[in-house]
Amino acid sequence: MSEINKVKVFRVQGTGPTPVTVKISRIGKALRIKCDCPAGAYMDPCEHWKSLFTGEDQNYLDITDDEIREIQDWLDDSDLDEALQNLLYFEGHEKNMHENLARQKRALRGRVIDILISDPQL
């Protein structure tokens, strides 16, 4: 049985003036990802590479769609699979929670104004 042993390096044009560089390697079951953006310097998972797995838009400079699909396959059965899937799951829930919270605040704000206007004591 042959072990996966691969490395890809590509750049991403983010919001800054110069592109960031992402390096992803899969050696055996070990998937390792490094980005040279400020978040990556603190070893934080950043959007520059998480987008590979979420499908969110990203301005990749030198990587093909085929290579992206290949990298997505590297996640399967790697030592990052469960942790990354959990992170993406909770980030999705966090986003939904923020949207629901904003919606509830808007709904409540409308009612608070209604009460203020309709109550002559206030």
Ligand SMILES: [Zn+2]
């Ligand atoms: Zn980054």
